[in-house]
Amino acid sequence: MMSEMLKKAQEYEVQQEKKIAETERPVFHLTPRVGWMNDPNGFSRYGERYHMFYQYYPYGTNWGPMHWGHAVSRDLLHWEYLPAAMAPDQEYDHFGCFSGGAVEDENGNHMLMYTGVSRENGQEVQTQCIAIGDGVTYQKYEKNPVLTGKDLPEGASTVDFRDPRIWRETDGTYRCAVGNRSADGSGQILLFQSENGLDWKFEQILSQNQNRYGKMWECPDFFSLDGYDVLLVSPQDMEAVEKEFIPGNGTLCVLGHLDEEHRLAEEKIQTVDYGIDFYAPQTVEAPDGRRIMIGWMQNWDTCGVRNPESKWFGQMSCPREIRIENGKLYQQPVRELAQYYGEKVSYQNVVVEKETHLDGICGSVLDLQIELIPAEGGYEEFILRFAKNEKHYSEFHFEPEQSLATIDRTHSGVCRAVMHQRTCVAAKNEGKLKIRMILDRFSAEIFLNDGEQVMTMTLYTEGEAEEIQFSAKGKVCMNVVAHRLEK
Numbered sequence: 001m002m003s004e005m006l007k008k009a010q011e012y013e014v015q016q017e018k019k020i021a022e023t024e025r026p027v028f029h030l031t032p033r034v035g036w037m038n039d040p041n042g043f044s045r046y047g048e049r050y051h052m053f054y055q056y057y058p059y060g061t062n063w064g065p066m067h068w069g070h071a072v073s074r075d076l077l078h079w080e081y082l083p084a085a086m087a088p089d090q091e092y093d094h095f096g097c098f099s100g101g102a103v104e105d106e107n108g109n110h111m112l113m114y115t116g117v118s119r120e121n122g123q124e125v126q127t128q129c130i131a132i133g134d135g136v137t138y139q140k141y142e143k144n145p146v147l148t149g150k151d152l153p154e155g156a157s158t159v160d161f162r163d164p165r166i167w168r169e170t171d172g173t174y175r176c177a178v179g180n181r182s183a184d185g186s187g188q189i190l191l192f193q194s195e196n197g198l199d200w201k202f203e204q205i206l207s208q209n210q211n212r213y214g215k216m217w218e219c220p221d222f223f224s225l226d227g228y229d230v231l232l233v234s235p236q237d238m239e240a241v242e243k244e245f246i247p248g249n250g251t252l253c254v255l256g257h258l259d260e261e262h263r264l265a266e267e268k269i270q271t272v273d274y275g276i277d278f279y280a281p282q283t284v285e286a287p288d289g290r291r292i293m294i295g296w297m298q299n300w301d302t303c304g305v306r307n308p309e310s311k312w313f314g315q316m317s318c319p320r321e322i323r324i325e326n327g328k329l330y331q332q333p334v335r336e337l338a339q340y341y342g343e344k345v346s347y348q349n350v351v352v353e354k355e356t357h358l359d360g361i362c363g364s365v366l367d368l369q370i371e372l373i374p375a376e377g378g379y380e381e382f383i384l385r386f387a388k389n390e391k392h393y394s395e396f397h398f399e400p401e402q403s404l405a406t407i408d409r410t411h412s413g414v415c416r417a418v419m420h421q422r423t424c425v426a427a428k429n430e431g432k433l434k435i436r437m438i439l440d441r442f443s444a445e446i447f448l449n450d451g452e453q454v455m456t457m458t459l460y461t462e463g464e465a466e467e468i469q470f471s472a473k474g475k476v477c478m479n480v481v482a483h484r485l486e487k
């Protein structure tokens, strides 16, 4: 039986989405059907399609009691909305159906595992719950919750116990990794095991923050890739560490190997995305074996950067193929993007010094690839301005001396006093740099050196802002290829 609350949400979203014109949304990036979106949830393949659920509050563009929105896609770029999958309609989740994951169970059903949040005596309680469905309609399991405070190891928090990432082992058994805090308040990731996906028991502490990277670790994902066991987590309350980590909510990629006791022995730790807006990523394995990652293209502290009139808020990032090379995480936009290439314009060996515009290189839905090579005498700085009109612009610049790459939306028309600029250190290569920028109306995702680093930010510049301008201090030689992206 569907609850009144879910029925109401489903009717509301169908009615309201009609009020949002296609041109008011990005072309390829998933946005909520209406209202608010945060984390990707249950990113999985089921029934020949990719499923993406999301933290969803349809009735307003701010966070509210969490529902699960739902969309499906065959190519990760063209999404079709399905009815909202869950509403916070039970006693154990009345404060919200928080983040979680999905797998296909042994009966061929789509199994969702999520955090049910309730309140008891003024205190938040977080438990793990199951819902089972056919890819469209989901029923919450009658014996929910399946993991509660009494399943936790000693000292583990029952307040911060959320975001289960569920998967199946090759022997068919189930595991999940859940974000938690240990007695000292620092984040840890707990591993649970189950024979049937319904009866769970604690197995091991997979990884511990030990007060190094922020506090609580949210939204774990765990998988093996290119010879490593990879843990993705999103820490809260980080402090800046050089140019690697930003203050606030960040993203962490831990590379290591599981030991015999199922603890992750850490080897390398890095940021996932070096931009401003990227959080809580989830991954899925494509049928051809590629590992695809999508994050919430947003930052909790910068949610004030928005179009106040818009009936939606929150976007997913471009889906990214990820790989590990030389002990580092590499990301590239999914190759499916090439199916949407429209007009192509390219230039070879353009020497840039003063402000330069190139015929045909413009637009706000674009895949722009640039190769920089120092020209005679070298250059101190290369500046790329995009999403530009008479009044506003956003910027990427690169200073080869120290190999500093910066994104900057200060002049994009924003009027909120939050982070608008971020710098990372790109690999040094005698002033050479490869840049690939994906623009989609409300965001820029900049992939450096074949995806060794990515810098993502959202943009809400008003009106048409399609100009692209190059300039340099000194002289730099540039090869440029631009593909318009069209659906």
Ligand code: FRU
Binding pocket: 038, 039, 055, 066, 098, 099, 115, 162, 163, 218, 219, 279, 280
């Ligand atoms: C991360 C997060 C999750 C939680 C969800 C609630 O962005 O805080 O930990 O499940 O958002 O919407």
